Amino acid sequence: MTLSTDGLAHDDVLAEMAAAASGDADWRSGKTWSLVYNAGPEVEAVSKAAYQAFFSSNALNPMAFPSLRRFETEVLASAAALLHGAPGEAVGSMTTGGTESILMALKTARDWGRARGITAPEIVLPLSVHPAFDKAAHYLGLRAIYTPVGDDFRADVSAMRAALSPSTVLLVGSAPSFPQGVIDDIPAIAALAEEHGALCHVDACVGGFFLPFLERLGEPVPAWDFRVPGVTSISADLHKYGYTARGASTILYRSRALRRHQFHVQTQWPGGLYGSPSMTGSRAGGPIAAAWAVQRFLGSAGYERLTRAAMDATRRLQQGIRAAGFRILGAPTMSVFSFTSDDMDIYALCDALEVVGWKLDRQQLPPAAHLMVSPGHVPYVEPFLADLNRAADQLRGGAPAPAGSAAMYAAMAMAPDRSMVSEMILGFMDSLDQR
Ligand SMILES: Cc1ncc(COP(=O)(O)O)c(C=O)c1O
Structure with a gap:
């Protein structure tokens, strides 16, 4: 297909797209068991309206769009509080999804390690972690050392201990894992990380906006968030059980000092001084606005x-x-x-x-x-x-x-x-x- 010379009328374009979508998964009728996290039409309507209102805004320059800066700051502050980060000390960034949050956690760990003279950093993680870790390690030149899971499908912490080396910068656990939905023994993994002088990331992309509320409902939830000593970063996706528009996640750090390693700055560019918190350059306003709106609504x-x-x-x-x-x-x-x-x-x-x-x-x-x-x-x-x-x-x-x-x-x-x-x-x- 080549670009047609003449454009189509608005309604014709939409009709063509509706026809194209006729074979798509029918998630509104509950037919999909992943990919879409449906909280019903009211939440969807709020999310869509907010997304549309900030459709063209760009959070790349927070001075140009103070609204987005406010939304992002408030979404992150409420996420940090939900995960029991210390007020004013636990900070983070909004990203486009779990994969970008994980990429950022590993980039932070790599540069934190480099600052300590670790030139060939390694990360130790159970085989049950999401493939985003493999991808991030590959992109960032980190050596990923995988360890088996036990009969209960949870990380085998003694195998993780055996995989440590002087170059280990990060240990990882999931809350919960994607495959079986089990929560790793985060207190044991975090204690091991602390003992070894390494960081500990908890992947709560799935559980980050679910487990805190499950706990409030009085259900038994094992310890996994910043209340656990030694947990240094957490990824928690808004676009999963936060029920916000696709393209929104959070990466949170126990301390402001740690987040510094995530940022990128270029001071020599003729285009101006450039600072970027995460992977992307331009940052779509829609998902940030929709996340804030859904949180306010719910x-x-x-x-x-x-x-x-x-x-x-x-x-x-x-x-x-x-x-x-x-x-x-x-x-x-x-x-x-x-x-x-x-x-x-x-x-x-x-x-x-x-x-x-x-x-x-x-x-x-x-x-x-x-x-x-x-x-x-x-x-x-x-x-x-x-x-x-x-x-x-x-x-x-x-x-x-x-x-x-x-x-x-x-x-x-x-x-x-x-x-x-x-x-x-x-x-x-x-x-x-x-x-
Ligand atoms: C546990 C876990 N971590 C990370 C991710 C990656 O999230 P995303 O698909 O938003 O990049 C997923 C996706 O399902 C996940 O289940």
Whole structure:
């Protein structure tokens, strides 16, 4: 396609886009179990209005847009308070998402290490951490040393201890992990980091705006935030369980001194003096404004209500999934979990559910299906369980698995040669613009 000479009318452009979206995942009907965190139409409307109002604003220059500076400062202050950072001392930045927050945490750790004379910095992290850490380590030239998880899918802290070296700058734990939704033993990891003179990052991209409210509801939540001595930074995504517009996350530090290592300054540029807090240059105003607006709209009572709704749906789902003969992996704390089967191909089950519109993420090591539950799923728990039972009965009764990706996932999960798997994924990404 080339750029057409004449443009189209506004309505025609939108009609073409609506048609293009007709095959997209139907997240409003609860069909997606990741990617979208639906808190209902009222929250969406506030978020959209705020986003639109600040659609063209650019937070690159906070002096030109004092409104955005205020929104960002207030969102970060409330996040720091929620995670029990010391007032005035715990600070952070808003970023475009979990991946950028993690990139920033690792950049900070690298430069903090360099300031101490560590020239080839290493980070120690359990295999369960999100791939954003691998990507960040790769981009930043850090050596990532992965350690196994235990039978409970949580970080094996003694294996992390054994992986430490004089070049270790950072240890990582998740609250919770994406794959099984389990919270690592953060007090033990942070104590190990402190003992070793290293930093400790907690990835709460998923849990950052959920676990604090779960705790307020009186549910048991293991210690994971700045109340734990030795935790030096936390990533917490607004665009997940903060229910704000896509493109918003926070990276928070225990101290202002630590955040300094994140910033970048260029003083020799003919274009002027340039200081940038995070990865991006221009910083879209929409997600910052929408985050502030949603937080103002919901307040802590709104977040508690949504947390309760998502947790109730989660419990009903887990109960129904167990009753249908499946096994939940580990002991998930919040609304993120995975399940597997001891008597059927779990990937074939995912394919069967996909035929009726449900999009579940397929996991490996071990093979499992993954769910992230939002308040928007509340009305869809029973329809999902009904479809799950129907699909499971059919497969157990010997019905052929529908044509889908089960064989491909099984082959990829089992392939001992991971470079072959890597080539397949590269080929897939490379081919997307050829379809
Ligand atoms: C635990 C965890 N960390 C980090 C990320 C990365 O977040 P993003 O996709 O916003 O970059 C995710 C995404 O699902 C996650 O689950």
